[in-house]
Amino acid sequence: MSETQSSTSQKAMDEDNKAVSQTMPNTQDKTNTQDYEDELTRVALALVEDVINYAVKFLEDEQNPIKNIKWMTHGEFTVEKGRKQIDEYLSMCIYKKRWTHTTVFVERKDLIHSFLYIYYVHWNASTAGTPVAQTSSGTYFKLKVSKTKPPDAPIGVFFVGEEQELVHR
Template sequence: MDKTKKSKSRRVVIIDEKSPVKVTTKDTRDNRNVTDTEDKETLAKAALTIVEDVLKAAVQSVGETKPCARKIKWITHGEFTAEKGQKQIQEFLSTCKFRIGWAFRTEFMRKEDVIHSFYYIYRVGWSLSSAQLPIAKVYTIAYFTVKINKNKPPEAPVDISFVFEDQTLVQRPDSICFQEGTLMNVIEAKYLLINAIKAYLNI
């Protein structure tokens, strides 16, 4: 097989913690010798590295969110139902002010029986639509957990926490409120990720 040498253009992802944008991309010229039969395994590893770097940089902005100005009075163990839990999460999210165009959807996913507690898991997805892109293709996701302790009295308030995207850092609703910049960073990072993978795979 005839293997020809050529120079190839690539798009790289730049992670800059000091930059307000944090994640950018630019075209570079790869002058190394490459062949028409490139190693797909190497490309897959490169794409995976981009995935990890982009999402890590984007989700770091969660720690920069501000406390909620309005406190939510969470329902008690005796009052709780899956529907009321979903309604309270929506009430909490309504305290976070965004521009016109942002929308979120809350969905009850499942109930888990974990020894001394029940966990009610909800998923919240944010999207941003525009005249150019009326149907959003990329979402920012958070998973809320309402913990019902089997041993607590009915008048005790429920315990609510959430994790952002696929992170392990557990947050409390009373400590932060979702900011538009945080959600935008993640959505932009996901678009950059998609474009970077396409560039690496030449699709």
């Protein structure tokens, strides 16, 4: 290799080393190196934690597109609060905005171990052009309030669509 090529290569390597030495801490000073590594580890862990949290949230949204709400406890339950919680749950569901619903309390059944509160949700797609809906549907919600569970235990919630046999919990 000629001397000119060698000196040109050496200058390029010196330029590269200068850039690296400006971004890297002085490795001779162990305190600076340790501080740098600690800071780098802290930033990397925070980044990994954010990525994991985002991935978990993304998977939960994919697996459960319908969000759930925190249902009231046995001690908090009233007929009106039950109706409001059903409306709150339905507002979390994904459905077209033109669909409206009405929630009505139907009856209370006194079972041996609990009370069963039955609500009917009537869905329709009425518009200004057709105020009498051509299409409608219904859903029965059953809220189960146990006589034996503690007041801070959540109530049981079940619903079934009109003309269906599958019970959702």
